Amino acid sequence: xxxxxxxxxxxxxxxxxxxxxxxxxxxxxxxxxxxxxxxxxxxxxxxxxxxxxxxxxxxxxxxxxxxxxxxxxxxxxxxxxxxxxxxxxxxxxxxxxxxxxxxxxxxxxxxxxxxxxxxxxxxxxxxxxxxxxxxxxxxxxxxxxxxxxxxxxxxxxxxxxxxxxxxxxxxxxxxxxxxxxxxxxxxxxxxxxxxxxxxxxxxxxxxxxxxxxxxxxxxxxxxxxxxxxxxxxxxxxxxxxxxxxxxxxxxxxxxxxxxxxxxxxxxxxxxxxxxxxxxxxxxxxxxxxxxxxxxxxxxxxxxxxxxxxxxxxxxxxxxxxxxxxxxxxxxxxxxxxxxxxxxxxxxxxxxxxxxxxxxxxxxxxxxxxxxxxxxxxxxxxxxxx
Amino acid sequence: xxxxxxxxxxxxxxxxxxxxxxxxxxxxxxxxxxxxxxxxxxxxxxxxxxxxxxxxxxxxxxxxxxxxxxxxxxxxxxxxxxxxxxxxxxxxxxxxxxxxxxxxxxxxxxxxxxxxxxxxxxxxxxxxxxxxxxxxxxxxxxxxxxxxxxxxxxxxxxxxxxxxxxxxxxxxxxxxxxxxxxxxxxxxxxxxxxxxxxxxxxxxxxxxxxxxxxxxxxxxxxxxxxxxxxxxxxxxxxxxxxxxxxxxxxxxxx
Amino acid sequence: xxxxxxxxxxxxxxxxxxxxxxxxxxxxxxxxxxxxxxxxxxxxxxxxxxxxxxxxxxxxxxxxxxxxxxxxxxxxxxxxxxxxxxxxxxxxxxxxxxxxxxxxxxxxxxxxxxxxxxxxxxxxxxxxxxxxxxxxxxxxxxxxxxxxxxxxxxxxxxx
Numbered sequence: 162x163x164x165x166x167x168x169x170x171x172x173x174x175x176x177x178x179x180x181x182x183x184x185x186x187x188x189x190x191x192x193x194x195x196x197x198x199x200x201x202x203x204x205x206x207x208x209x210x211x212x213x214x215x216x217x218x219x220x221x222x223x224x225x226x227x228x229x230x231x232x233x234x235x236x237x238x239x240x241x242x243x244x245x246x247x248x249x250x251x252x253x254x255x256x257x258x259x260x261x262x263x264x265x266x267x268x269x270x271x272x273x274x275x276x277x278x279x280x281x282x283x284x285x286x287x288x289x290x291x292x293x294x295x296x297x298x299x300x301x302x303x304x305x306x307x308x309x310x311x312x313x314x315x316x317x318x319x320x321x322x323x324x325x326x327x328x329x330x331x332x333x334x335x336x337x338x339x340x341x342x343x344x345x346x347x348x349x350x351x352x353x354x355x356x357x358x359x360x361x362x363x364x365x366x367x368x369x370x371x372x373x374x375x376x377x378x379x380x381x382x383x384x385x386x387x388x389x390x391x392x393x394x395x396x397x398x399x400x401x402x403x404x405x406x407x408x409x410x411x412x413x414x415x416x417x418x419x420x421x422x423x424x425x426x427x428x429x430x431x432x433x434x435x436x437x438x439x440x441x442x443x444x445x446x447x448x449x450x451x452x453x454x455x456x457x458x459x460x461x462x463x464x465x466x467x468x469x470x471x472x473x474x475x476x477x478x479x480x481x482x483x484x485x486x487x488x489x490x491x492x493x494x495x496x497x498x499x500x501x502x503x504x505x506x507x508x509x510x511x512x513x514x515x516x517x518x519x520x521x522x523x524x525x526x527x528x529x530x531x532x533x534x535x536x537x538x539x540x541x542x543x544x545x546x
Numbered sequence: 547x548x549x550x551x552x553x554x555x556x557x558x559x560x561x562x563x564x565x566x567x568x569x570x571x572x573x574x575x576x577x578x579x580x581x582x583x584x585x586x587x588x589x590x591x592x593x594x595x596x597x598x599x600x601x602x603x604x605x606x607x608x609x610x611x612x613x614x615x616x617x618x619x620x621x622x623x624x625x626x627x628x629x630x631x632x633x634x635x636x637x638x639x640x641x642x643x644x645x646x647x648x649x650x651x652x653x654x655x656x657x658x659x660x661x662x663x664x665x666x667x668x669x670x671x672x673x674x675x676x677x678x679x680x681x682x683x684x685x686x687x688x689x690x691x692x693x694x695x696x697x698x699x700x701x702x703x704x705x706x707x708x709x710x711x712x713x714x715x716x717x718x719x720x721x722x723x724x725x726x727x728x729x730x731x732x733x734x735x736x737x738x739x740x741x742x743x744x745x746x747x748x749x750x751x752x753x754x755x756x757x758x759x760x761x762x763x764x765x766x767x768x769x770x771x772x773x774x775x776x777x778x779x780x781x782x783x784x785x786x787x788x789x790x791x792x793x794x795x796x797x798x799x800x
Numbered sequence: 801x802x803x804x805x806x807x808x809x810x811x812x813x814x815x816x817x818x819x820x821x822x823x824x825x826x827x828x829x830x831x832x833x834x835x836x837x838x839x840x841x842x843x844x845x846x847x848x849x850x851x852x853x854x855x856x857x858x859x860x861x862x863x864x865x866x867x868x869x870x871x872x873x874x875x876x877x878x879x880x881x882x883x884x885x886x887x888x889x890x891x892x893x894x895x896x897x898x899x900x901x902x903x904x905x906x907x908x909x910x911x912x913x914x915x916x917x918x919x920x921x922x923x924x925x926x927x928x929x930x931x932x933x934x935x936x937x938x939x940x941x942x943x944x945x946x947x948x949x950x951x952x953x954x955x956x957x958x959x
Contacts, residue, residue: 163671163718164616164651170709170722230707230727237687237704240828248685248710265813272809275900296807296818304806311810338784339680369778492718493800495646581847595925598917599887607890608856622923658921666923691842701846704833737853746857746890752882752917753928 162496169488169500172508174224176484177516178475179330179352181221184520186327186353187360188214189263189319194390196316202386209371210364210531212268216524218259224516225251227507247333256328262319268293270311271531273300289530327356332481341416342487346406354398359476361391362444366469367524369462381458385451388465392448395472399441402479419494427489428495432482440475446470560659579740584695585762586734587789588748590670592796594755597622597668599655604750608735617722617732618654618672618747623797626664640664641798669792669799670756672747673698673719673732676778677787681711681720685731691731696761696789697736702728716784734758759790858895866900870949877930887913887948896935900937910942 167519168500175392192210194200242249265370268275279290328349334523335348365387371381424432445466451461460528487501574578597620605611605618626640652668656773659666675698682690682698689705692698705728711722712729723730739758743749748756759768771777771793778795779788794800804811818863829856838844851949860883867884875878885891888909894903920930931937937944 163711164614164619164648165721166718167614171714224706228708230709230722231705232704233688234704235687236831237706239686239824240832241836241841243685245683246710248684248708251686261648262819268813295809295812297812299806299808303805306808306811309808331555333710337680337714380639413663488713492716493646494800495644572932593925596917597921598930600916604857604885604890604909624923642810655916656921656923658919659923660921662922667925668923688836688841688843691840691846692841693847699846699850701849704843704846717893733850733853736847737851737856738857738859742850743855743857743859749857749859749883750886752879752886754881 162491162498163493164490166491167498169182169485169498171488172228172480172500173205173510174228174508174516175500176477176480177513178221178224179356179484180359180480181217181224181329181354181516181520182327182330183356183359183476183480184220184363185214185221185258185360186323186356187358187362188217188337188364189323189360190389191361191364192262192266192465193316193320193323196313197320200386202382205380205383205534206364206368206387208270208531209368209528210264210360211263211270212527212531212533213364213367213520213524214360215263215267217529218263219254219523220516220520222255223519225515227512243418247329247336251327254326254329258286258319258322262315266312266315266319267531269308269315271307274531274535276300278432282543286530293389315427324353328353334487339492340487342420342490343483345405347401351398351401351405354394354401355476355479356543357396358391358393361387361394362469362472362476365391365465366473369466369469371528379462382463384465387460388448388451388461388468391468392445392452395441395445399445400488402441416494423486423490423497426485427499428482431478432486436475436478436482440471440478444472447471469530556621573667574664579693583762584739584760586696586739586789587759587761587768588675588734588745589759589768589777589791589793591755591757591793592667592669594703594753595620595668598733598752599652600671600750600752601747601756602651602653605732608738608746609733611730612724612731615730616651617719617730618670619648620653620656620668620670621648622652622656622666622668623796623799624661624664624666625796644798644800645799646786657740663707667796670747671719671779671796672719672790673734673778674717674766674786674788674790675732675734677789679786680714680716680784681752684710684712684714692746695737697734699733699736700729700731702726702730705729716781716786717788728746742767759791855892856890858890860884862895863891863921873947874949879949879951892903910948911937911939914942914946914948 180433180473188210191203192207195203226235229235238249238252242252264361267368272294275293275298275302279287279294279298296308331349332353334343335345337343365384368387369379402500408418444467447464450456450466456464488498489500505511561572577596602616602619611617617771624645626643628637628640629685647656652670656668675692675696677692677696679698682692684776685691686708687704687706689702690698690700690711702723707722707727707729709722709729712722718721720729720731721729734746735743744758745756748758757768760766761768768791772791775793777791779794780795781788781798833843833845835846836842839847860871863884869886874882882953888905889908891905894900897903915933918930919929920932920934924930942948
């Protein structure tokens with residue numbers, strides 16, 4: 162190892178960041194399936210997907226801020242972004258996606274409820290809703306139709322924006338010529354597809370869990386459709402990763418021996434066992450079974466739950482293997498180091514767990530504030546004046 | 547000490563004035579120094595390096611380099627002799643399997659070895675002050691840059707400490723300062739070379755294995771050296787425009 | 801126009817954006833350092849700040865201003881290209897002091913100092929003078945026989 166390489170620079174928080182933005186992008190793509198591609202079947206998850214994306218997006222900058230040596234200087238990325246740096250994009254892409262895509266789309270879709278709630282609720286909530294109306298109480302047919310059209314455009318723009326939001330992270334790694342584990346034109350593409358897989362699986366699991374908590378019946382047609390999309394996108398994702406692997410093994414350049422050894426020793430459990438076998442092959446096979454064999458509903462739901470969980474674990478492992486794996490070997494290809502993850506440190510395990518759970522807390526708050534299924538929910542129904 | 551009182555009376559004030567000027571350290575550059583007149587680089591003569599570690603110690607003293615971080619370091623390579631690797635008669639290429647050590651960066655030298663097999667040599671390494679440096683390319687805010695006179699520097703009051711530059715450097719010459727929490731690396735002793743001194747590592751090297759060079763100065767001995775010797779840079783395939791030139795660098799050096 | 805009446809909320813949303821952008825521009829004007837962009841995408845004043853770092857090694861030219869006699873002895877021997885501070889350590893404090901004799905450099909112990917370079921090792925270049933200290937000097941300090949400034953045996957002999 163070069164003497165300065167022994168300690169890892171990017172910790173588990175940097176593993177968490179692409180995982181979170183991946184969930185955001187993936188959830189948004191699922192929402193766009195309904196909005197732009199008119200896949201009616203997934204409508205029950207439309208609003209939930211948007212709120213999930215927002216909940217995770219709000220948490221996304223936190224791992225980065227906790228990692229920075231000087232987080233108080235991060236506004237410099239807005240004031241003097243360096244045009245040759247992929248990382249400099251973060252500030253603007255994030256802000257664009259947050260305000261001009263996600264918040265705008267949620268606002269447009271919920272505007273009718275927001276106006277009604279601003280009139281019917283009391284106290285602090287009333288002030289919150291009134292602020293969210295931006296002072297306009299117009300929910301006439303015409304204005305709602307305009308909202309519908311505008312929302313469609315926003316979603317359309319949002320799809321490449323989502324790709325940009327997560328693809329640039331892939332480019333951050335893929336453009337580092339110094340690191341052969343990262344440097345690859347495939348990296349942004351693999352990141353985007355694995356993001357879609359994780360986001361779709363995440364929303365599917367959340368929908369199933371929340372519906373169960375609300376003691377309602379899961380819309381099986383919806384979940385079947387989601388699982389189908391998950392299956393096919395997973396196939397693409399797996400093919401891309403295998404292509405990268407096969408290409409690497411075949412060309413066997415100067416880095417191959419060192420990387421190969423690393424994958425078979427230090428990364429054996431995270432990469433071969435968790436990412437490939439448990440996290441990719443098993444869910445694909447499970448989902449494939451449901452696509453080919455006609456199984457009873459209860460069996461399908463169980464398989465979807467298992468496959469969904471394994472998928473999320475697998476995609477997290479993929480991020481781990483890219484970020485941590487890329488720092489475990491020396492750029493001299495002659496040595497290896499280890500990652501010592503702290504427990505209670507600023508970038509340690511507890512913080513990582515907290516940051517993974519925090520979006521769920523935000524989601525809970527958002528679901529309370531902007532109910533995704535107002536027609537079905539019994540008590541909190543909107544009472545017109 | 548054989549200095550007479552007379553000598554002291556004459557030399558002391560002169561030296562003091564000259565030295566006070568050098569130590570002035572005002573935020574403006576020395577008035578006689580024009581950045582556009584210089585393009586700094588370094589020449590490292592491998593056959594001359596004896597692995598004493600003086601350079602590593604001197605750099606640490608001059609620049610307050612923290613323990614376990616290195617602005618420069620020395621590696622010792624051992625290339626074994628060719629020998630049979632397996633019964634099938636296939637020989638393994640020792641050039642792809644060098645044994646490399648760098649105990650504490652070579653700060654206290656290297657352990658003595660009596661193994662006369664193969665060949666040994668020392669490779670001092672530092673920031674290559676690349677003309678097309680990948681580290682300045684990836685900085686998100688412009689905290690690291692190449693100065694107009696060819697030295698890659700870090701603006702430590704602007705750096706966020708994101709460590710992207712550390713990841714992007716192919717040579718491993720950067721680190722995050724454990725206390726200041728910003729990126730740090732060899733500055734080619736910028737505070738010295740702009741005042742006509744040489745770098746701390748070159749000053750301390752007893753064999754002249756390390757020499758500061760100014761490529762824009764037609765009288766600099768490096769020009770003659772480059773014409774008469776075979777020089778390489780580290781990792782030429784990365785096309786970084788590295789400006790640290792190595793004389794007689796073996797192909798096995800990573 | 802009726803389209804503006806029914807799309808009023810969209811204009812309000814856009815208005816927020818425009819407002820935020822204007823605020824951003826104003827803040828940026830005050831926050832970005834003045835010397836930023838002077839030579840490139842970085843704070844130009846940083847160059848001067850880095851150049852103002854304190855100096856610890858005086859450099860052999862400065863040493864020779866006062867110690868020309870030692871320099872003469874050294875320049876006629878094998879240690880001609882070994883700079884003063886390579887052995888004596890960083891001496892800027894000594895050179896820059898109003899009275900250098902108050903900041904006396906510590907004379908290094910030769911058994912340790914000389915061994916750093918001259919201990920024989922198969923790893924060192926073959927032409928470089930190297931000995932096994934235990935055999936060569938049987939524990940005696942190196943300067944028993946060698947004067948460090950000109951280490952040749954016939955250049956002055958034992959102290």
